[in-house]
Amino acid sequence: MRTYILKRFGQAALVLWAAYTLSFLLLSALPGDAVTNRIQNPEAQISPEQAEVLLQYYGLDRPLWEQYLTALAGLLHGDLGYSLTDGRAVTELIGTALPSTLALTGLALAFGVVFALVIGILANYAPWKGLRDFVASWPALFGSIPTFVVGILFLQFFSFGLHLIPASDDGSFVALLAPAITLGLLIAAPLAQVFLTSIRDTRGQPFIHVLHARGADERYAFRRGVLRNSSMPVLTLLGLSCGELIAGAVVTEAVFARPGIGQLTVGAVSTQDLPVLQGVVLVATVAYVTVNLLVDLAYPVIDPRILLDGSVRRIGRRVRRPAATGTVRDREHAAMPDLRVARRIPVEVSMP
Amino acid sequence: MPNEKGRTLVFATRFRRTMLSSATVAVIATALTACGGGASDQPVGDPVSGGTLTFYDPVEYNAWKPTNSIWSNSQVSNNLAERLIWQDPKTGEYRPWLAESYQVSDDHLAYTFKLKPGVTFSDGTLLNAEVVKLNFDQHGFGNEKLGITQDPFWTDYAGTDVVDDQTVVVRLAKPNAGFIQILSNYRASSILGKSLLEKDLNGQSDLRNWVGTGPFVVESVNGTTGVTLKRRDDYNWAPDGSAHTGKAYLDRIVFKTVPEAGTRVGALQSGEAQIARNIAPYDEETVTAGGGKLLPISVQGETNDLTVRLDNPASPLQDKQVRLALQAATDRAAINEAVLSPNYPIPTSALVKGTPLRGDSSKYLNHDLAKATSLLDAAGWRPGADGIRVEDGKRLSIHLRVAPYYQVSQSVLEVLRSQWREAGVEIKITSPSLTEYEAQEQTADDWFLTQGQTSTAEPSVLRTSYGSDRQDVLEKSPADAQLDALLAAQSYEFDTAKRKAAIQAVEDRIFGEAYSIPLYDETQVFGLASNVQGFTTESTGRSWFYDTWISG
Numbered sequence: 001m002r003t004y005i006l007k008r009f010g011q012a013a014l015v016l017w018a019a020y021t022l023s024f025l026l027l028s029a030l031p032g033d034a035v036t037n038r039i040q041n042p043e044a045q046i047s048p049e050q051a052e053v054l055l056q057y058y059g060l061d062r063p064l065w066e067q068y069l070t071a072l073a074g075l076l077h078g079d080l081g082y083s084l085t086d087g088r089a090v091t092e093l094i095g096t097a098l099p100s101t102l103a104l105t106g107l108a109l110a111f112g113v114v115f116a117l118v119i120g121i122l123a124n125y126a127p128w129k130g131l132r133d134f135v136a137s138w139p140a141l142f143g144s145i146p147t148f149v150v151g152i153l154f155l156q157f158f159s160f161g162l163h164l165i166p167a168s169d170d171g172s173f174v175a176l177l178a179p180a181i182t183l184g185l186l187i188a189a190p191l192a193q194v195f196l197t198s199i200r201d202t203r204g205q206p207f208i209h210v211l212h213a214r215g216a217d218e219r220y221a222f223r224r225g226v227l228r229n230s231s232m233p234v235l236t237l238l239g240l241s242c243g244e245l246i247a248g249a250v251v252t253e254a255v256f257a258r259p260g261i262g263q264l265t266v267g268a269v270s271t272q273d274l275p276v277l278q279g280v281v282l283v284a285t286v287a288y289v290t291v292n293l294l295v296d297l298a299y300p301v302i303d304p305r306i307l308l309d310g311s312v313r314r315i316g317r318r319v320r321r322p323a324a325t326g327t328v329r330d331r332e333h334a335a336m337p338d339l340r341v342a343r344r345i346p347v348e349v350s351m352p
Numbered sequence: 353m354p355n356e357k358g359r360t361l362v363f364a365t366r367f368r369r370t371m372l373s374s375a376t377v378a379v380i381a382t383a384l385t386a387c388g389g390g391a392s393d394q395p396v397g398d399p400v401s402g403g404t405l406t407f408y409d410p411v412e413y414n415a416w417k418p419t420n421s422i423w424s425n426s427q428v429s430n431n432l433a434e435r436l437i438w439q440d441p442k443t444g445e446y447r448p449w450l451a452e453s454y455q456v457s458d459d460h461l462a463y464t465f466k467l468k469p470g471v472t473f474s475d476g477t478l479l480n481a482e483v484v485k486l487n488f489d490q491h492g493f494g495n496e497k498l499g500i501t502q503d504p505f506w507t508d509y510a511g512t513d514v515v516d517d518q519t520v521v522v523r524l525a526k527p528n529a530g531f532i533q534i535l536s537n538y539r540a541s542s543i544l545g546k547s548l549l550e551k552d553l554n555g556q557s558d559l560r561n562w563v564g565t566g567p568f569v570v571e572s573v574n575g576t577t578g579v580t581l582k583r584r585d586d587y588n589w590a591p592d593g594s595a596h597t598g599k600a601y602l603d604r605i606v607f608k609t610v611p612e613a614g615t616r617v618g619a620l621q622s623g624e625a626q627i628a629r630n631i632a633p634y635d636e637e638t639v640t641a642g643g644g645k646l647l648p649i650s651v652q653g654e655t656n657d658l659t660v661r662l663d664n665p666a667s668p669l670q671d672k673q674v675r676l677a678l679q680a681a682t683d684r685a686a687i688n689e690a691v692l693s694p695n696y697p698i699p700t701s702a703l704v705k706g707t708p709l710r711g712d713s714s715k716y717l718n719h720d721l722a723k724a725t726s727l728l729d730a731a732g733w734r735p736g737a738d739g740i741r742v743e744d745g746k747r748l749s750i751h752l753r754v755a756p757y758y759q760v761s762q763s764v765l766e767v768l769r770s771q772w773r774e775a776g777v778e779i780k781i782t783s784p785s786l787t788e789y790e791a792q793e794q795t796a797d798d799w800f801l802t803q804g805q806t807s808t809a810e811p812s813v814l815r816t817s818y819g820s821d822r823q824d825v826l827e828k829s830p831a832d833a834q835l836d837a838l839l840a841a842q843s844y845e846f847d848t849a850k851r852k853a854a855i856q857a858v859e860d861r862i863f864g865e866a867y868s869i870p871l872y873d874e875t876q877v878f879g880l881a882s883n884v885q886g887f888t889t890e891s892t893g894r895s896w897f898y899d900t901w902i903s904g
Contacts, residue, residue, distance in 0.1 A: 031791040038420065040790045045823070050494065050501040054420075057499030057553055086576055087415040087557025096575040152614065160618035167619045168408075168610050257610040259577035266611075267412040267576055272787050 001300070008296050012289040019285040020075070020278065024068055027274050034084035034273045035060055058084060071278065080282070081275040085267070090279040093264060098283065100169070101260035104179055104252070105245045111184025112191060112241070116234065119188070120195035124203065125218065136196055143189035147248050151182045151255035168257035179256040186248045187241040194237050198230035205229070228302060235302070239295035246284050396885060396903070399596065403902040404604040405884070407895070408616045408628040412576045412609045415557030418539050419491070419503045423894075426538050427629065428579050428607050430894040432474075433542035433564035436465055436484070437535045438591035439809060441652075441891040444708035446532055447592040450479060450543060450565065460527035460846065461510075463535075467518045471589050473545040474562075474569040481520045485512040487543050488522060499553035505540035529846050533810040538894060565589070567600040567898045577609035590898055595886060601901035620644050620879050626902065627887065627895075630759055631879040633693040639879040647878040648695035651893045652707040653807030654817060655699040655870040656758065660801060663827035667800045668733075668748055675866035677727035681775040682768065682869055683719035691763035695877055699870035702814060702859045709811045709848070711856040716863035717870060724775040733776070741776040748776065753792060754783035755803040764871050765803070805874050809891030811855045815839040818862065826867060835861050 032040075035058050039051040046054070055061045059070070074081055080090035123136040142150075158178060159167040166175045202208065203226060211221045246261075253262035261280060268276040411424035418429065436451035451465040471479035492509030494502030510523040524531065535541045545563025548556055555561055559573050567590065568581040587599045608625075610616050616628040617635045621642035631639055636646055660669050669675055684698045700717060703710035733741035733748050741748040750772075754762045762783060769779040784792060793799065802825065806817050817823050819839050820831035838861055842854035862868050876893035886899040 030787070032787045037787055037790050040794065045504040046501055047504065050504075053494065053496050053499065053501050054553075056496075082554050083415075085414045087417070087554040093575060152612075155615060155618065160622055163622055167615050167622065167624055168608065254611055255615070257577075257608065257612065257615055259575045259609070263412065263577055263609070263611075264575065270786055271414070 004300070005297065008293055012293050015289050016282070016285050019281055020072075021068075023281040024071065024274075024278060027272070027277055028064055028067075030272065032272055033060065034271050037272060038085070058082075071275075075282075080279045083268075083273055083276045085271045085273045086276075090275050093276060094261065094279050094283055097259060097261045097264045100258055101249055101253070101262065103176055104183065104258065104260060105249055107176060107180035108183035108187065108245060108248075109241075111181055112187040113238070115184060115188035116191035116195050119192035120199055120230075123192075123196040124199045125222075139189045139193040139196070142185050143193070147182060147186045147251045148255050150185055151179065151252055154178045154182055155255070169259065175256075175258075179252045179258060182255075183245065183248045183252045187244050190244075191234055191237055191241065195230065195234045198233050199226055202226045202230040232299070232302060235295055235298060239292040242288050242291040246287065399601055399886065399899075399901045400903060401601045401901065402603050403601075404606060405602050405627065405897070405900065405902060406606045406608065406625045408608055408610040408619060408625040410609070410611050410613070410616065410630045412611075413559075413579065414576070415554075416559045416562065417500075417553060417556045418542050419501065420553065420557070424629075426894045428581065428895075429542075429559070429562070430538050430890065431568045431581060431605070431897050432562055432566040432570065433538070433544055434566050434589075434591075435536050435538070435541045435543065436467075437532055437541075438593060439533065439536040439891055440593050441809070441889065444809060444891070446536060449536075449591040450589065460529075460531075461524050463522045463524075463531065464515075465520050465522070467520070468589055469518060471565055472586070473565055474584060475545055475547060477545060477547075477563075479543065479565060480517050481514040482517075483546050483549075484520050484543060485514050486546060486549050487541075488512045490549060491540065498551070498556075500556070503540060505534050505537075527844055527846075529843055529851065530810050530812045533808065537808070538890065568605065571604065579607045581605045581607070595899040600898045601886075602897060605897055617642075617879065620881055623881065626881040626884050628879040629876065631877045632759060633691060633696075633877075635879075636693050636695065636877065643882050645880040645882060645884070646695065647880055647887065649876045649878065649889050649893045650697060650704050650706045651805075651807045651874040651876055652704055652809035652891045653813045653874070654702060654805040655704055655868075656803070656805045656872050656874045657699070657702075657868045657870040658752075658801040658803055659817070659825045660867050660869075661799055661825070661827050663829070664797055664800070666797075668743075668746070668750075669800050671731055672865060673727050673731040674733070674748075675869075677724040677731070677775065678772065678777065679716065679863070679866045679869050680718070680720045680727065681724035681772050681777065682717075682871075683771050684717065684871065685719070686771065687764055687767045687871060690767045692760060692872055696875045697873040699873055702862055702868060702870070703811060703855075704805075704807075704873045707809060707811060707813075709852045709855050711811075711852075711859040713859045713863050716866075721774055728775060728777075735776050739773070739776055740778045747778060749778040749780060750800055751780045751782065751796075751798045752801060752803065753789055753799070754781060756784070756786045756789050757804065758874075760872075761803060768871070801869070803871070807874065807892045811851075812839075812843055814855070814858055814862070815843060818858075818867070832861075832865070835865075835867075 035054055039046045039054060052061070059067065071081060078091070080094070082089055083093055086093065119135055119138055123132050126132045126135060154165075155167055155178070158164045164174075165178045166172070169175050208221055208225055211225055216224070249260060250262035250265055252258070253260045254266060261283065264276065265280050267273070268280065407427070409424055409427055411422065413425050413428070414422045416425055416429055418426070418433070434450055436449060437454070438447045438449040439445070440447060448468070450468055450471055452468045454463060454465045456463055465484070467479060467481065467484065473479065477483075488506070488509070489512060490500055491503040492506040492511070494500050508524050508526040508528065510525045513521040513523065515521060543565065548561055548563045551561060559570055559579060562570055567584055567587045569584050571580040571582040573579050582604050583600050583602060585599050588597065590597055610619065610625075610628075613630070613632050613635060616625065617631065617638050619625040620628045620639060621644065631646065639646055660675060661667075662670060669678075688694075688696060688698050697705040700714040701710045701712060728741055728748075731743075733743045736742035736747065752765055754765060762781070765779065765781050769781060772779055793802075806813050806823070808816070815822060817825050818835060820826075820828075820836050824831070826832065835858070838854065838858045842851055842858060845851040845854050876889070878887070880887060883903045885901050885903055888896050888899060890896055
């Protein structure tokens with residue numbers, strides 16, 4: 001387990017450095033930068049000699065490698081430099097914007113997971129086939145509606161129409177609900193889609209039939225077999241949807257006028273504010289890496305076989321086995337159902 | 353005007369405005385009948401003190417240093433910092449503000465100001481001659497060590513002498529009839545406190561460090577998207593033209609960036625915001641239908657036009673006849689009808705309605721399709737197979753880039769495209785992002801026309817734009833010497849009537865050569881809730897909340 005964790009941490013650090021360096025190079029390769037844009041803007045009216053003063057002040061007259069090394073050295077000291085359009089320290093700008101975005105994405109993630117769970121379960125266990133099919137079509141619907149449309153509709157009905165929620169962020173929890181639901185819908189769509197098919201697949205597995213043959217009811221089978229087995233792909237996707245969250249936050253924050261990382265990014269992109277963008281890339285990468293690290297660390301908890309020798313077999317093809325067995329069985333035995341019944345079968349459902 | 357792209361991301365935009373050396377009359381001529389700019393909202397009933405006003409603006413805030421910022425920031429900071437001289441937005445007259453009186457030497461090279469006594473900055477320090485000198489020196493000379501650039505408004509600045517605590521003499525190397533206007537203008541002459549001026553560019557760009565003499569002070573700054581100002585209770589030196597004296601009415605003003613146009617209009621209706629800036633023409637009816645008021649303010653200075661750029665010898669617009677034809681093919685009334693609103697005046701001059709001493713050039717700006725076609729025929733451009741004119745195998749096709757600074761750019765250009773098409777001229781429209789736009793401006797070889805304007809409530813704004821030693825928008829080589837001479841002449845003309853004639857001569861030259869194709873008069877449209885009273889702006893549409901109050 002320790003090597004596994006160390007390896008994952010090493011990878012995470014490497015990903016961070018690579019993202020920082022790559023974004024630095026890419027952003028530098030773009031034509032123009034924030035200061036040059038300011039100088040060229042007709043509004044600025046800056047003469048070429050005066051432009052030199054600005055470029056020197058911001059250190060943009062130095063060679064690229066020197067700028068990169070300075071930035072990297074600063075980064076190790078926790079200093080991300082100053083914004084070229086705002087003049088404030090990047091750490092401060094991100095510090096003010098981050099709490100709002102974390103609240104939004106955190107709540108959206110919770111909503112997303114709840115939506116996915118409800119849809120996944122309803123689509124598989126609802127009493128009528130018509131209802132099941134109807135619910136199963138929701139993910140495709142919400143997956144194809146752009147976030148900003150959902151957001152604008154929300155505003156139209158709940159804010160301008162019913163005056164239930166403020167149209168722009170006023171710091172209250174109520175103001176957070178609508179954007180969080182909007183963003184939650186965005187990430188719930190793929191999660192729900194995967195979850196419901198995953199449940200469907202797992203329910204078709206032989207070991208579930210055996211459970212039923214032993215007299216377990218649906219609820220018991222779901223709790224003891226289906227849930228755990230069908231949650232692995234969802235977990236993987238959850239790590240990936242972190243990226244969706246960050247991207248979706250940009251649009252959602254613009255629609256609901258929330259001062260967060262998303263709005264900061266839009267501003268920084270449009271003015272090519274390199275230090276701020278670098279900071280945002282860094283924060284996004286940290287978030288992404290952290291979430292995926294957590295997901296990686298959660299795998300073995302759900303599926304102990306992952307730690308055995310690094311060879312993970314296809315999820316959903318497996319048979320329940322006690323985690324304690326230290327060896328992997330031969331392939332021809334793998335298909336044979338393990339007929340041992342889980343503990344604590346209620347007495348009344350044992351054989352007549 | 354900041355444009356908004358509600359479709360995808362909303363880009364922070366900048367207002368293309370400059371206020372360079374401009375020229376007005378040092379001695380006020382009350383005979384001036386300039387009006388229209390800086391309209392204000394007529395208050396009803398007795399002013400009420402107190403309350404919070406919320407103001408929604410589409411653009412995110414940038415760094416705050418006035419000489420190195422964007423126009424939309426000044427919606428906030430114009431209420432924090434003041435000038436020695438106040439310009440009446442309605443009449444163009446100058447009145448005392450932080451200076452109680454001033455004198456100009458006979459050679460127009462020395463301006464002596466007597467400061468108002470008892471004026472204090474928000475940190476409690478006194479306004480004195482030394483602080484004024486410090487401000488002007490930073491503008492006139494810049495400060496390399498602090499990263500402060502020299503301010504182009506202050507060309508020909510020779511220095512400021514402190515005579516005594518309340519008296520300063522500002523000296524120029526060359527006379528400039530527009531210098532008083534510069535001293536009245538937010539960007540070029542706001543008087544800020546000593547502690548702020550000692551900071552470097554980043555320090556001066558942080559609004560929380562600001563120390564001014566204005567009726568409001570900064571209470572809090574929220575990232576790049578929000579600012580809260582609170583009233584200063586010991587304020588008592590409002591400009592002479594104000595509706596009241598003493599402190600302001602409002603307790604607080606909350607400024608907030610709300611990029612989405614629909615959200616701003618909706619918030620106005622629901623009472624969440626009391627003022628929203630940049631109401632799009634198509635949203636105007638929604639505002640009035642919801643019980644709100646519209647306050648259109650002409651932004652004094654140049655009209656929003658297509659300015660010819662002549663740096664490429666291969667440009668079909670090198671031919672004056674072609675330029676005159678395009679002028680005649682442009683139907684400004686139809687543009688206004690189609691995509692603007694009656695709040696946007698139709699251009700009849702190179703300057704916006706309300707700008708002092710503006711000329712009358714309506715005779716150059718008539719729509720006349722027959723004239724356009726015959727001019728193009730005579731110039732050798734014949735209609736080709738698809739109706740677009742051709743000469744020597746070259747199509748008469750012009751690439752226009754939508755200027756990212758204005759809200760209505762794209763729709764205006766689309767209407768223009770159909771108008772020019774009738775004369776057999778093709779327009780190709782692209783909308784590059786702000787940075788792409790600015791990069792292409794430097795490098796593209798098919799940049800024949802530039803959309804935009806420069807704003808100052810002063811006719812010498814034309815010199816700022818067209819002067820070959822200034823912005824040189826024409827990029828003509830060799831430069832148009834006659835135009836340059838006319839532009840310089842009006843700067844040294846201190847007699848009002850003569851100066852008006854000099855401005856008309858400049859306009860005659862500009863339109864005689866068809867250097868500029870005006871599209872519409874640059875206008876700021878504010879949406880006001882019905883309970884907002886006495887909201888005004890200075891001459892180029894910057895908010896001034898001193899007289900504003902909220903009725904119960």
